[in-house]
Amino acid sequence: MKLGLLTAALGQMNLEQIAAWAPQAGYQALEVAAWPVGSDHIHQAAHLDVAGFTADDADRVRELMGSHGLAISAVTYCGNNLHGDPAERDRIHRHLRACIDAASALGVRHVTTFIGRDIGLPVADNFKLAEEHLPPLVRYAADRGVKLLAENCPMEGWHPDGYPANLAYSPELWDWMADLGFGLAYDPSHLPWLGIDPIEALEHALHAGIVGHVQAKDIQIDERARSRYGVFGKTVGRASTTDVGWWRYRIPGRGQLDWNRIIDILYSAGYSGDVAIEHEDPVWGGTLDKTLQGLQIAAHTLRRLIVASPNTQ
Known part of the structure; x- marks a missing residue:
């Protein structure tokens, strides 16, 4: 087991700068963000330009990682694979396939993504949509030695009323998506505010053999504020989709x-x-x-819990 970081929060740095900094902070692996070039959300970086990714690009990235003693744990692009606009859904799928191609060229086993949801349809219709459109992506990955993993983020920000818009947020749905061929990228921070015990959920997923990757993010909950706003959060005066009023994400060690x-x-x-x-x-x-300071705090918290392998520098 290696301690890594998802590069998405470091959009102001390029992959070379991140690879040079990460080992100094105690990291051994990178989960590399690969959103389309030009994505402007704070957590949607393009540290791999997977469009037209060549063998020379793969050699360059492998050499960079090797020079800093780093592994790549996953290539990550979390688009809405069930987007309600067919043209946009097709664009997302094309980019996801490019991520799979890049991962395969790099010898990376996992590509992390979302299941998504067409928010204009009931969940039952989304199941049918998923069963039609997602297995071909799973097969595309498998043919290239790659496993698709779905993260359990609810993505309530994609829904106009803050309801879950990524159908991978509960153990019940993990079983369903495993039947479609997906593994799980487990992130415990999303579970407590949904009323799901993250320990029981992890044990279930491990017993089912579906955990391919783990993301470490923490959560801070204000139970008194929840009594005012309810589980779906603040309604009047909400400043953003994440302004729920009673919980917020934290780095490990601060939640x-x-x-x-x-x-x-x-x-x-x-x-x-x-x-x-x-x-x-x-x-x-x-x-x-x-x-960067936050990532140093997180590394300090988890580094003492993760035993370095004998050949770790």
Whole structure:
């Protein structure tokens, strides 16, 4: 097991700069963000330009990682694979296939994405849509030695009323998407505000053999504020989709998840993948310097829990 970081929060740095900085902070792996070039969301970086990714590009990236003693744990592009606009859905699928091609060229086993949802349709109709459009993507990946993983983020920001818009947010849905051929990119931070025990959910997923990657993000919950706003969060005066009023994401060590137990359960189950910090903490964000400081705090929290392999530099 290696400690890594998802590069999406470091859009102001290029992959070369991240690879040089990460080992100094205690990281051994990168989960590389590969959104389309030009994506302007703060957590949608393009550290791999997968469009037209060549053998020479793969050689360059492998050499860069090797020179800093880093592995790539996954290539990540979390688009809405069930988007309601067929043309947009096709564009998302084309880019996801390019991510799969790049991962295959790099010898990376996993591509992390979302299931998504057509928010104009009931969930039952989305199941039918998924069963039609997603298995070909799974087969495309498998033919190239890659496994597609769906992260369990609810993506409530994609829904106009803040309801889940990524049909991968609960263990029930993990079983369904596993039947479609997807593995799970497990992120415990999304579960407590939904009323799901992250420990029980992790044990279920490990027993089912579907955990391919782990993202480490924490959560801070204000239960008194929840009593005012309800589980779906603030309605009047909401400043943004993430302004829910009673919970917020934090870096590991600044929230309330039991990382000692989570990591121990992973070891107990024989999990051999990586754990990548995902930084969406508003306290340790806003500027590049604060984001890097937040990643240092997260590394300090988890580094002592993850045993370095004998050949780790």
